[in-house]
Amino acid sequence: MGNGVIKYIKYILKCVLNLIYSTGEKCILCGKNLEEGKVLCTNCIRDIKVCNNVVKLTHENYIFNCYSSVYYSGNVKELILKLKYKSEFISGKAFINYMMDTIDIHHIKFDIITYVPSSKKALKERGYNQGEYLAKLVAEKTNKKVVKVLEKSKKTKDQIGLTKNQRWENLKNSFKCVDINKIQGKNILLVDDVLTTGATTFYCSKEMILNGAKDVSILTVAKSTL
Structure with a gap:
């Protein structure tokens, strides 16, 4: 299986997981999907x-x-x-x-x-x-x-x-x-x-x-x- 196919499968999997687990809430700084009740993602909190x-x-x-x-x-x-x-x-x-x-x-x-x-x-x-x-x-x-x-x-x-x-x-x-x-x-x-x-x-x-x-x-x- 080529690298392109593997990357595409990973991309599709990521999209599916986002649809399943995303609450619609986004990090107010970077826009990353968050758990319910959160306003900042882990990366932005580290700063x-x-x-x-x-x-x-x-x-x-x-x-x-x-x-x-x-x-x-x-x-x-x-x-x-x-x-x-x-x-x-x-x-x-x-x-x-x-x-x-x-x-x-x-x-x-x-x-x-x-x-x-x-x-x-x-x-x-x-x-x-x-x-x-x-x-x-x-x-x-x-x-x-x-x-x-x-x-x-x-x-x-x-x-x-x-x-x-x-x-x-x-x-x-x-x-x-x-x-x-x-x-x-x-x-x-x-x-x-x-x-x-x-x-x-x-x-x-x-x-x-x-x-x-x-x-x-x-x-x-x-x-x-x-």
Whole structure:
């Protein structure tokens, strides 16, 4: 039997197996057929580098623990960009197990969940806040409530292109609590997509502490570098 015939038989067999076992679900990155309930294939998962480290955000005599689940590179970067700018919400589901692992590994305790607010401009352009979406995924797994606590209180420059010091100065005093009654004496989990300098999540956390929160832990999907 020639090599051409053997290859053809293997091709037909592969097609038949795909018809039998495929659920119609595809890897959201490469398009490979998946088992039911999966969003990424094994090969694409291999590119995701687990982080699970803790960064202590120390500034203005405040200290907040920030936990990140994976590193912001390769497939992680592509997935976050799909979620953030292309309304591909299924991309967020690729991260929920990593985020839950981070919560379990570090024994993060919290009463309510909130998220970094988007600017009015970003909300108008995208129609949603990716941080809020991620917070809701965590809420589904933990049976905790997602509460809108913060809003952007002033216009700021785009963080892209700014130095580390410029980013911190740019975001200073740019967030405010909209309902302080919801956070009194509460341990809060603040969710965001990417940690870079930490300026955004720091000032959000500081604002909540100043308005009566007991403690704030920060959870981001990914950790980046400036």
